[in-house]
Amino acid sequence: MGKIRLTRRGVLSLLPLAAVGPARGETPLGVPGLYAADPLTALALRGFDPVSYRLGSTPQAGVEAHEFAWSGLVWRFASAANRGAFARAPEAYAPRLGGLDPEGVAAGRLVEADPLVAALRDDRLYLFRDAERRARADTTLIDAAEARWPILRPDAAIGG
Structure with missing residues (x-):
């Protein structure tokens, strides 16, 4: 009998079927694009630090060490201080x-x-x-x- 092989794309296409609630990469209610989320990683702002938009002329990339879950997505921050500011008032920075x-x-x-x-x-x-x-x-x-x-x-x- 032959082997069944799944490609990476094939495996990824099955993930939404196995999920309960929003799949990783989907925003609440499955609406793509909310908070500029990366469809494969569920990173809000595609990993940019939302607090950094107020601190300089260009947004900074967030890092995995400073993540915070809010609104069904993962938000990354350039520093612990930025993460803390967002955690206290996410609607002010999102x-x-x-x-x-x-x-x-x-x-x-x-x-x-x-x-x-x-x-x-x-x-x-x-x-x-x-x-x-x-x-x-x-x-x-x-x-x-x-x-x-x-x-x-x-x-x-x-x-x-």
Whole structure:
């Protein structure tokens, strides 16, 4: 009888079937892209430190030694101090709109964003799909996205 072999891709395709709750790499309710999560690792912001966006001009990569689980994802930090700040107030440091692109949210769509294309507006972190969308993001667009988000967000159907 022949042997059955699974490739790495084959094994990975079976993982969601074995999971109870969100599979690693999926965000709450299985919506891809929330908090710019890496689909294979479940790392929020693809491993960038959310606190570092407020400390310098470019975000810093987080390290495995400073991880924190929040909102169904793993968040990494460049330092223990940054991890502690986030743990005390995650909503203050996590990107607004679930880390999705504000232009897409304003238009009623869940559009994934790039964690390296970010901006602070009114002391809130927003991520954008690309630099052109970030350049177009004025107060009117951000306000429209914020107004639409409570209806559009994936957990709105369950009262979250």
